[in-house]
Amino acid sequence: MSKATINSVAKYAGVSKKTVSRVLNEEPNVSSATREKVQQAFKDLDYRPNPIARGLAHNRSFIIGCLYDNPSKSYITRVQTGALSACHDKSYNLLIHPCELRGQALLDNIDALIRRTRLDGLVLTPPFSDQPDLLAFLKNKSIPYARVAPGELEDDSISIRSNDEQAAFEITELLISLGHTDIAFIKGHPDHSSTTLRFSGYLKALEKNNIEFKPELVDEGNFSYHSGEDSARKILNLKVRPSAVFASNDYMAAAVLKVASQLTLKVPEQLSIAGFDNAPIARHIWPGLTTIAQPVEKMTYIAINKLIEQFTSQEEALPIHKETLEAQLINRESTGRFSE
Amino acid sequence: MSKATINSVAKYAGVSKKTVSRVLNEEPNVSSATREKVQQAFKDLDYRPNPIARGLAHNRSFIIGCLYDNPSKSYITRVQTGALSACHDKSYNLLIHPCELRGQALLDNIDALIRRTRLDGLVLTPPFSDQPDLLAFLKNKSIPYARVAPGELEDDSISIRSNDEQAAFEITELLISLGHTDIAFIKGHPDHSSTTLRFSGYLKALEKNNIEFKPELVDEGNFSYHSGEDSARKILNLKVRPSAVFASNDYMAAAVLKVASQLTLKVPEQLSIAGFDNAPIARHIWPGLTTIAQPVEKMTYIAINKLIEQFTSQEEALPIHKETLEAQLINRESTGRFSE
DNA sequence: AAATGACATGACACCGGTGTCAGAATGGGG
DNA sequence: CCCCATTCTGACACCGGTGTCATGTCATTT
Known part of the structure; x- marks a missing residue:
């Protein structure tokens, strides 16, 4: 049978x-x-x-590769969900490929991947979406690719993102509207373009509301819980303690909450905390984190969908798809007016 | 080129x-x-x-499928890490396939997957590892498979697990050694064999230490944070409140911590909490959760490794590999002596 | 020196599809 | 009724490997 x-x-x-x-x-x-x-x-x-025979005849593998190097399991899972869904719709297979951004080995690693699997296209997720070396390498090899959440749209490739800067602006304004003026900021990993964008949104909100920017309220993290803990200790032990902290992602925000608990600070009465990403942890801790939800699955879905359409299309000159989706502010219990 | x-x-x-x-x-x-x-x-x-040409000649796809239906992103990611590593070593590709256990559609879904991809073998993760219908179906179709963390080892297939019952026994004894006698238990999802095993370990520890089993201290959850919250509310509002709660996984344990916080119970002074799995959340909340770490990556790695070895081997009668790995107790801040 | 066997090599068909091209069937107009 | 254009169909080579088997080469045995 x-x-x-x-x-x-x-x-x-x-x-x-x-x-x-x-x-x-x-x-x-x-x-x-x-x-x-x-x-x-x-x-x-x-x-x-038999897809294999078909692939041989067409010199195609019907495989899309998905590159990621991200500490957030929930982000990865969401990327995968969107990617799987798009691949399924187009009868492609998804090959996941976690790998490290750093190191000369990256290009060799990707090269080996391509040659081993003969994949038909790649989706790049942050931080790969903004890696000039990698983009040039893929172009050189004529491997079609699509970028999820890139910082710059200049590259002539399919790019789907959400508006990180705008979202960071909005959440900062939310804190300002609650009466906060000393708002600390914890940056993300410098390799990620979202780090710059989110910081920029924070700055713009301060500026628009005529709030003085204080460099001592900004600390550099790297998106990990641990780095958030370090930054939180510095920030919450400042002589003039800020009344709110906006961390570039939810893991770091959760770490701020932990440090605040250890210092017996009440959240949000004595300290408001905002995060970014709407990771599961944002609703698994108490109080729940006010944060930004991005349509990660949708971005990835569109990216792969357009990618396959592009290299499947007969027309040589399909226009390069670029799209910016809306992010959404989620208001939970970790933010409020200062009341002591 | x-x-x-x-x-x-x-x-x-x-x-x-x-x-x-x-x-x-x-x-x-x-x-x-x-x-x-x-x-x-x-x-x-x-x-x-060219692996595709090779596949055609051999009537092989060099693809291993990985089935899962699990709410824990970190568990999934760990499974994937182990699976990818094994596939890489053997020059296979990994195809991930999240799908829902429930519904008649399951077998059709798997059938479509097999026919579409022509995969060479499947790894089953809980709760699929213990799904008799599915096992029979795969046997009937002659699809080789390996089971990760199955409840029963009777099936004549590759099975790798860790000792859930023993680990649950140990963590319960830890609570007992701290002086607790009223220890509540929150069960997991009934479809998962680990639910039964962990509960059984809890019961055995009570019995060995001559502690009376109180049915009112047991509540049924389903491994989700939300279900843990419901169970925690019931348990912590009992007339005679237990001094410790052992939840079948860390998400539910985190939910217990949240409810305890809302009730202004101090952990661990007024309430000890233990979880299971050593999920990231266990160290991302404060106080950190005492829990059990299982070698998930290693289990999956071994499962796929043995699976490929089996159907690659010339010898028809390679012995069926069965293995039970050690789980490890991780002692954090959420457990301690009652001190009020 | 002839027979034997072990080792080395290549011709060819095959896996299960697709592209090319030539030839067969069909249909409409003169 | 014939001719030609259009539509339909199949023979055949090909994608890039692997299996089978026949043949060639050499050293060893007797």
Whole structure:
């Protein structure tokens, strides 16, 4: 069972294998009588074409690779969900490939990946979306790729992002509207473009509201919980303690909450905390974190969808798809007015 | 570039493609002079064999599928890490396939997956590891599979697990050794075999220490944070409140901590909390959770490794690999003596 | 020196599809 | 009724490897 090949179908239907192939691929110039005969054979024999043979004939693998190097498991999972969904819709397979950004080995690593798997295209997630070396390398190798959440849209490739700067601006304004003026900021990892964008949104909100920027309220983290802990200790032990902290992601925000608890600071009465990403931890701690939800699955879905469309399309000059999606502010319990 | 095929290598080395194939596969009966000529050609032409063509010839896809339906992103990521590592070592590709346990659609879903991808084998993670329908279906289809963390080892398939019952026993004894006697228990999802095992370990520890089992201290959750919250509210509002709660996983334990915070119970002074799994959240909340660390990556690695070995081996009767790995108790701040 | 066997090599078909092209069937106009 | 254009169909080579088997080469045995 399940041994039906194109030859057995052809024999069963009394036609040539080429004709079966035509029906399979919905090519024109097949009489409806023949078409029906063949389709009946498909059903009777429970036939599914062999994607490997098809791949060999087409010199295609029907594989999309997904590159990531991200400490957040929930982010990765969301990327995967969107990617799987797009691949499924287009009958492609998804190959996940976690790897480290740093090190000369990166390009060799990717090279080996490409040659080993013969993948048809790549989706780059942060921080790879903004790695000039990598982009140049892929272009050179003629590997089609799409970028998720890149910082710059200049590159002539498919790019889908959400507006990090605007979202950071909004959440900062939320804190300001609650009466906060000393708002600390914990930066993310310098390799990620979102680090710059989120910081920029914070600065713009201060500026717009005529609040003086105080460099001592800014500390550099790297998106990890641990780095958030270090930054929080510095910030919360300042002589003039800020009344609010905006951390560039939820893990660091959760770390701020931990340090605040250890210092017996009440959140949000004595300290407001805002995060970014709407990671599961944002609602798994108490009080829940006010944060920004990005449509990660959707971004990845669109990226892969457009990517496949592009290299599948007959037209050489399909316009390069660029899109910026909306992020959404989620207001939870970790932010409020200062009340002591 | 990168266009070298077996034909071009053969021509370059002045031998037949079959001989090139022999060198590739390290078959015997190739003179060392010829072998070196061919290997030099590999280098000169920068040749890599095409896995798709190889797959077609062998009727193999070199793809291992990984099935999961698990709410814990960190668990999934750890499974993937182990799986990727094993696949990489054996030059296989990993295809991840999240899907829902419930519903008649499951078998159809898996069937479609198999036919679409022609995968060579499957790794089952909980709760699929203990799904009799699925196991029977795969056996019927002659799809090789390996089970990660199954409840029962009876099935004649590769099975790698850690000792959940023993670990639950130990963590319960830890609580007992701290002086607790009223220890509540929150069960996991009934579809997961670990739910039964962990509960059983809890019961055995009570029994061994001559502590009376009180049914009202046990509540049924489903491994989700939300279910843990519900159970925690019930348990912590009992007339006679227990002094410790052992939740079947860390998400539910984190929810207990949240409810305790809302009730202004001090942890661990007024309430000890223990979890299971050593999920990231266990160290991202304060106080950190005492819990059990399982070698998830290693289990998955071994499972896939043995799976590939099995269906690659010439010997028909390779013994079925079964292994039970050690879990480890991690002692953090959420457990201690009752002190009020 | 002839027979024998172990080792080395290549010709060829095959895996299951697709592209090319030539030839057969069909249909409409003169 | 014939001719030609259009539509349909199949023979065949090909994608890039692997399996089978026949043949060639050499050293060893008798």
